[in-house]
Amino acid sequence: EDQVTQSPEALRLQEGESSSLNCSYTVSGLRGLFWYRQDPGKGPEFLFTLYSAGEEKEKERLKATLTKKESFLHITAPKPEDSATYLCAVPFSGGYNKLIFGAGTRLAVHP
Amino acid sequence: GAGVSQSPSNKVTEKGKDVELRCDPISGHTALYWYRQSLGQGLEFLIYFQGNSAPDKSGLPSDRFSAERTGGSVSTLTIQRTQQEDSAVYLCASSSSGTSYGYTFGSGTRLTVV
Numbered sequence: 001e002d003q004v005t006q007s008p009e010a011l012r013l014q015e016g017e018s019s020s021l022n023c024s025y026t027v028s029g030l031r032g033l034f035w036y037r038q039d040p041g042k043g044p045e046f047l048f049t050l051y052s053a054g055e056e057k058e059k060e061r062l063k064a065t066l067t068k069k070e071s072f073l074h075i076t077a078p079k080p081e082d083s084a085t086y087l088c089a090v091p092f093s094g095g096y097n098k099l100i101f102g103a104g105t106r107l108a109v110h111p
Numbered sequence: 112g113a114g115v116s117q118s119p120s121n122k123v124t125e126k127g128k129d130v131e132l133r134c135d136p137i138s139g140h141t142a143l144y145w146y147r148q149s150l151g152q153g154l155e156f157l158i159y160f161q162g163n164s165a166p167d168k169s170g171l172p173s174d175r176f177s178a179e180r181t182g183g184s185v186s187t188l189t190i191q192r193t194q195q196e197d198s199a200v201y202l203c204a205s206s207s208s209g210t211s212y213g214y215t216f217g218s219g220t221r222l223t224v225v
Contacts, residue, residue, distance in 0.1 A: 098159055
């Protein structure tokens with residue numbers, strides 16, 4: 001069964017305290033892994049797509065990495081404005097254009 | 112338009128009533144998706160439209176749910192005889208060919224069934 005699991009459910013950091021979020025997945029034949037950011041009351045905002053193990057993508061203080069079983073979103077020296085829910089998603093095994101999402105990690109960065 | 116537009120942003124309805132939720136995708140995006148997000152849950156796939164192809168309805172939870180997309184653009188999600196468990200945020204997204212560039216989501220419609 002296709003499944004995406006994110007951990008931790010919630011994470012509280014002090015400003016400047018680096019950490020990582022985890023996304024593990026079970027699908028047949030990975031065709032991409034997607035990271036999104038969601039702010040309260042808004043729809044998810046696309047961040048990255050990763051396609052193959054070893055691939056890395058960076059955007060400001062965020063860096064996403066991919067292995068054969070999981071992805072990490074590394075947050076370096078976070079700021080309060082990085083507070084949001086981070087979602088990862090992969091295409092369903094049988095449907096390239098349909099994404100299955102994890103439940104997300106709620107990140108709070110305090111000054 | 113510049114983004115995906117959804118209306119209404121909030122809807123409160125009585126149990127048993129029908130509701131219609133509207134999505135106006137980004138111009139030129141051929142793919143349109145509806146997802147549902149319940150409190151504390153991940154996004155649940157509902158339905159997917161791609162161009163003029165038959166929609167993928169495999170995620171619709173019951174026959175009370177239906178959706179259409181007119182002229183390859185605006186989409187309407189209809190929920191008949193609403194139940195309290197239908198309360199959620201309904202998100203619409205659109206994308207250009209495939210999902211290589213990620214979906215662009217609207218801000219959603221928060222549906223509350225009382």
